[in-house]
Amino acid sequence: MYYIELNWDIFLRTVIPFAAANIFIMVLIYFTLVRERIGAAYPFYCAFIVCFILFLCGPIINVMPLYEGKRWYDFFRNILLFSIGTPCLLFALLTQAKLQLPKPLLIAPVVLGIAWSCFFLCAAPLYFYSPDELPWLVKLENINAQHIYSSQLLLICLQLLLPCILLLHTSLKAYVATHVYGALTLSVFMCIGNAFELWVIYYVGASLSALIWSWAVYKDIQFTNSKIKQHTEHQNALAIAQFTAATNRHFSQFYPDKLNKAYPLKERVALLEIICTANPHLTATKLDELLVKLKSYCHNSLSCYQIRAKEITFMMFDRVIFQCGNSKVLLDELENIGNRLDDANTIVNIDAALHHVITVLNYALDQLNSNTPDQQLVDKVKAYILEQYRHDISIADIVSAVGASRSHTMKVFKQLTATTINQYLADVRINQAKLLLLTKTVTETAYAVGFNNSAYFSTVFKKHTELSPKEYQQHCQLKSSITTAK
Template sequence: MEAILVLYARMLLLLGIGIPSLLIATSKQSGLPATRTLYVLPYGIGGILAVAYILFYDYGSLRWFFNESAEEVFNGINAAHQIQIIGAIVQLIIPCSLLIIKEMIGKRQLKLLLFLSGGLIFGLSLVIGVGTKPQNIGLYYIASIPVGMMWIWAVFLDIKDMKGKVGLLKEELQLVIKSNTSEKTKDIRVLLENLEGVSHGNLDVYKMRIREILNMLTDTTIEAGGDTDSLLQRNVDKTKAIQHSKDATQVKEIIYNEAVELSEMISDIPQQKNALAVNKVVDYLKGNFSEDISVDEIARMAGLSKAHLMREFKKNIGQTILQYQTKLRIEASQNLLIHQTVTETAYQVGYNNPNYFSTVFRKVTGFSPIEFQEKNRNTTL
């Protein structure tokens, strides 16, 4: 009796819960929309098959649910085995085969193909083991070994892929937090939504990832010059709020608001402000190195005093503003001299006097523009 009870429980878990859960998970990984039908249909079919198996097997054995004295019209145990075969075909073989075909045509994700192939092999072993005469029930126990190894490999790949994506998202978020773009808040929300997607709808995993993000934000703000004690206490408070949250939307709003506020805090810190100003000047010079603009004008554009900007620029870049502008001009002129005259090149990169341009060019490169052209021409030939 105990053995039959174990059998009933095992089949209820296998047909009614285990296989449907596997099918739903792989279907979602394959890109099928998470509709109500995707959940109801597998569990509904699995529940029907599990109940049918138990009833048929009971009809041919203990007869808890039937009149013990009634004549046996058919072999209930054989019918129960047929239910197993139908379940393997309907729940594993057909869906896994279709999803494998879909995946081979589409993205060909190795981890998903491993999951699906394992399910297909397990289904085939179940059909063969139960359907053959005499039955070879041990076949699908033996088949479970390679299937288990395939699924372990798939889980390893999934964890590795998740860690890589999470790490990349954290780096992108850190860059956005430090930036000073008008699209900052929008970018933060998009990155946090991507992080939710990487968590595959698991709230506990999502909370864990969000706590990692919160720690990263706190560290970044402290490194930028924020008050350590107040930021650490703020981190503790937000961590508690995240832990007590009941859904992903609430967690996402907590970290989103914190990311925006800490980002604004970083922007207000002088050290960060100086770095942003220098980056702004560098970007401007890269796009406008040929313009005749004074350091005073550049300082006004950056929002710093001339002396402050010159000091911060040299500290961050290792060159003065004029030295950096000269470097950009000479680098651009080297490409232009291949196809243009020295005079044309000089005017195009911002020098109104070709002779002065030649002097600067020689000082930076060690060659005169003419010597550079001849050297480049010989190299080409």
């Protein structure tokens, strides 16, 4: 029969890792249930958790009567964890942080894990087995347990500890930062356990990390639910505003239903689609287009225009609040603007209040986006274009300069600016060309703003301004002469 001598050491080396393994199993189940909230990082977390659960089961296997089987299990659980598990954990964190790293850096954790596994494979027989048990292995001489522990300590530092510290120095959302802190906690406890050969610390740290990750996901779900609740409340408030009309006017005069097709619905949709892009110029342009049509729709009636302005204000705030979740500040501002619209006694004052809405909402969105990796990428693209627009630059040049993939850069730029990179480059060049045409010829201007020939420059210029460069020069000269005559 096989007897196990129960003592405190056996308790620490079996019960605690068993409890930690159960915690990780619960975390795995929890992550699976809420995998939509974890997103693309979910499969990486799953791979790590499975590897770590198998690793935690090692001490339990060691006290069971499995004889040679437990040696092999103990052998491969280490290789599995450090060649697959810890790299997957790092990939999960990078995925959540939405960091675009060069491929060599992404491959490095896997290469380190495989290299250590090869070392462990060649060194382990001299430590775990007699020299003749595995004759097919290349055996490393003079390798002992301390060498293995030291190499594992170095591996943990390179695979997890150092990357986590570097990640915390980047701009991370609170939700992602909590996950990074969980991984950092795990790596610190693993390092301490290796350095002092206190394996119980391994398991305690693992349990703590699992609880931190679960708490982070739970808080994120709470935050999302609160945003949904806020959104519902704003929709209800919006409905009340939409159905509030002067008692002496029929409702169809105020609301764009089938009975009243004159309402500028298309312009309103266009405004709401770009309100969250934090592009003040484009947003103001769309607002002006809507207001022109709205005045015609209301027949310049102040009461009608006032109600429609309130409706549009509610809709714009609703979109931005749901986007950034900063409801308290924005709701206070919404109340102030609502009072301002109520007190407005002219259509001009209402227009001014609506333009103030654009300013407020753009500021809120700027605060939200200023520290995100996507916004930083857009800022880099804009800075490069402003610096290099005089030269013949292409999308490939811009992408190479900012150090991101072409598809990701173009997608993010379009999402945050509501325009393409080529369109932005053309806008910069045309705006600069307008200034240069006052003192230079068309050909000189074309080359000065990065065009290779004046014919193509003239085509692009006319597309943007509806005037050819020559016509624009004549228009400016005529305007200047009229001003001088006055």
